[in-house]
Amino acid sequence: MTTTRTARVALVGDRSAHVRSHTRIPGLLEVLREQHGLALDAYWIPSEEVDEASLAGFDGIWLIPGSPYRSESGALAAVRAAREYRIAFLGTCGGFQHLMLEVARDLAGLADVVHAESDPDGGPQLIVPLVCSLVGHEGAVRLRRGSLAERIFGVERSVERYHCAYGLDPAYLPALEAHGLRFTGHDDDGAVRVAELEGHPFMLGTLFQPELAGDGSRVHAVIRAFAEAAVAVGAARETSPA
Secondary structure (H helix, E strand, O other): OOOOEEEEEEEEOOOOOOOHHHHHHHHHHHHHHHHHOEEEEEEEEOHHHOOHHHHOOOOEEEEOOOOOOOOHHHHHHHHHHHHHHOOEEEEEOHHHHHHHHHHHHHHOOOOOOEEOOOOOOOOOEEEEEOOOOOOOOEEEEEEOOOOHHHHHHOOOEEEEEOOOOEEEOHHHHHHHHOOOEEEEEEOOOOOEEEEEEOOOOOEEEEOOOHHHOOOOOOOOHHHHHHHHHHHHHHHHHHHOOO
């Protein structure tokens, strides 16, 4: 019999029955429990209700798709909480984009950069419209050998599903890399698709949406790895001195 391991996870985003990834996630949580013995006690938290201090008590934070978020500051607070409290973090699609935005503003000192979708007339655009929209598309992702992403996938190339029209302006790659982001997945043309934060136990962002993989009867390796990382955080909390 599989031993069930548990973790408290915040699903940060503006839940909607019209967003396919949101309707997929509850079923994937059941698959994690039934097939892998990973029980995620999940709390859906709307972006405008994020309280950074209260997130410190969670073992994992998944910043889910559905941008523009009703509260950009709430989405960024979720990223910051995961980074500062060393909580397992997964950001998919919009979550990936806001991982980039938080690191740029809070670590790289690029306080004026914006997301073009939520602030098209604002300052310098870190997150920009893709030359070719990936809404409803699949595409190859090549994973850097030896990276966390490559270890999770177990292969150096995969085909993933997207529902996205915005991505990182590559002009900012050097600044973000200088402050700990590692870009470990790219499409066949070299555009960034996966990022991970150096020195963090598990902080991963994907422009693609692993929650859309397959028919929902199996869990994507990225989601399983996130769940395992959250369980590890929870176990560490239980064994650490008060």
